[in-house]
Amino acid sequence: MTMTTRTSRAVQLAARPDGFPALSDFRLVEQPVSEPGPGQVLVRNLYMSLDPGMLMQIGAYPGIPMPPFVIGDAMSGDAVGEVVASADPGVPEGALVLHRLGWREYAVAAADAVRIVDPDAYPSPSAYLGFGLVAYAGLTVAAGLREGETVFVSSAAGATGSLAGQIARLLGAGRVVGSAGSAQKVRHVVDKLGFDAAFDYHDEPLTDRLRTVAPAGIDVYFDNVGGAQLRAAVEVMNVGGRIALCGALARQRSGGVPDGGPGDLLPVIGKRLTLRGFTMLDHLNLAPEFGRRLRQWLADGSLVHTETVVDGLENAPQALLDLVRGRYTGKVVVQLTR
Ligand SMILES: NC(=O)c1ccc[n+]([C@@H]2O[C@H](COP(=O)([O-])OP(=O)(O)OC[C@H]3O[C@@H](n4cnc5c(N)ncnc54)[C@H](OP(=O)(O)O)[C@@H]3O)[C@@H](O)[C@H]2O)c1
Structure with a gap:
């Protein structure tokens, strides 16, 4: 050498x-x-x-x-x-x-x-x-987002979440709501990223917070976190809702302690929910299509990076x-x- x-x-x-x-x-x-x-x-x-x-x-x-x-x-x-x-x-x-x-x-x-x-x-x-491709694959493939649906994104001010909310809107979501960890981030998500509403996930009970921001229920949950927010989202999901399991921030933040998972699965059966884990690595074929759309959205100012x-x-x-x-x-x- x-x-x-x-x-x-x-x-x-x-x-x-x-x-x-x-x-x-x-x-x-x-x-x-x-x-x-x-x-x-x-x-x-x-x-x-x-x-x-x-x-x-x-x-x-x-x-x-x-x-x-x-x-x-x-x-x-x-x-x-x-x-x-x-x-x-x-x-x-x-x-x-x-x-x-x-x-x-x-x-x-x-x-x-x-x-x-x-x-x-x-x-x-x-x-x-x-991490736009992660957001795009999660919304389109894992969650099968349809026009007019209500989308909830956790860690909405983060790398993936900030794009997932904006991309959901650009793909035709009817209402986009998010959660973040401080009042300042909640304001950023609504004022700068254009979410319809957001809340601080430290304010419990989370099911009440979710019902307030999504009064008609949630059709798609883009989950960056797991744990308590996932459990609350399952309760507030609409019949036929889809959850794209992207990340595990609750577990990453705790130093690896398992976060208790989605909890009671009876509502998953009752509401015919789909919980689908995905990784970007399985969807690299979407990169050219997503890259074209991303450049267009950035150029015309419809997406903030x-x-x-x-x-x-x-x-x-x-x-x-x-x-x-x-x-x-x-x-x-x-x-x-x-
Ligand atoms: N499936 C895939 O292919 C794929 C690809 C990339 C990333 N991921 C995963 O997706 C998740 C998001 O990744 P990212 O890069 O976009 O990270 P990120 O959201 O930018 O992560 C940082 C943020 O995590 C939030 N956070 C930390 N602990 C939390 C908790 N207990 N509950 C809620 N929020 C918490 C903090 O925001 P607050 O101040 O709002 O608390 C922090 O600013 C990660 O778990 C990552 O490993 C998956």
């Missing part, structure tokens, strides 16, 4: 926590960067995604669709960067690429594991790290912990260039 004169910082998993991670479970290291071998490219990462799902990879929760992070190895996740050296004719130097080797400043990647993307499609390359940019890889572990504690609004990305 030939080394370049460059060095790259990376964040490794230092220890597997028993519960919610601490900063001491991460380690920042600096290592020499190797030249790409045949069929490989060297990517200088520009932005990487922070995703609550990474907490499940850190904690090695059972039954998750991604492999757990390995102690002593660099962590990984979606990143977008520029190819600075290539040993593959299919991926030229200078290309902007999307790949899975985040949590490091430089990545040596197999050329067939990176996807070349258009640098001019969005105002910032960080937009490629958004909310993003928080955290500066520097050294701040990424703290930002990941803060993300799930509710510090940010919208998608959180880390800018990696020094």
Whole structure:
């Protein structure tokens, strides 16, 4: 292996926590960067995604669709960067690429594991790290949203939820309501993202809050959270309602403690509800269709992309912990260039 004169910082998993991670479970290291071998490219990462799902990879929760992070190895996740050296004719130097080797400043990647993307499609390359496709697949495939229906979105100010509510509206939902964790986020969801109504999920009882914002009941619930909000939604769902099970923020926030699930399933039978788990990985075929629609919605101003940019890889572990504690609004990305 030939080394370049460059060095790259990376964040490794230092220890597997028993519960919610601490900063001491991460380690920042600096290592020499190797030249790409045949069929490989060297990517200088520009932005990487922070995703609550990474907490499940850190904690090695059972039954998750991604492999757990390995102690002593660099962590990984979606990143977008520029190819600075290539040993593959299919991926030229200078290309902007999307790949899975985040949590490091430089990545040596197999050329067939990176996807070349258009640098001019969005105002910032960080937009490629958004979770719009998750929202779109959840609404269209998992929930089968129909025109005029009432949609409830939890974590509505978050990366996926903020897009799920707006996309539901653009796909013809009749009423879009959401929940978030503070009065400020509730205002953001209604005033900036155009939800019809929203509530703070700390205000109990949740079934009353839901009945107030959705007096005609809920047809589609886009669930980012699980736990108490899922149990309340089941009670307020209309006959034939569909629940797209996207995320597990309640469990991620608690450090992995199972959240009690959807509770009493009798109303699921009585109301002929569908609860369908899904992962974006099964719906990548929708990416071109969704990408076209997203660019159109952004261009004509019908969709707002909310993003928080955290500066520097050294701040990424703290930002990941803060993300799930509710510090940010919208998608959180880390800018990696020094
Ligand atoms: N199925 C898939 O393919 C797929 C793909 C991507 C993401 N996901 C999952 O979908 C979920 C949402 O992902 P995201 O990136 O969009 O995250 P996100 O919603 O941006 O997550 C951060 C937010 O979570 C909220 N939160 C934390 N604990 C909570 C709790 N106990 N109850 C309610 N809200 C809580 C906080 O908002 P508040 O301040 O409002 O509390 C925080 O700002 C995650 O579970 C993620 O792992 C699934």
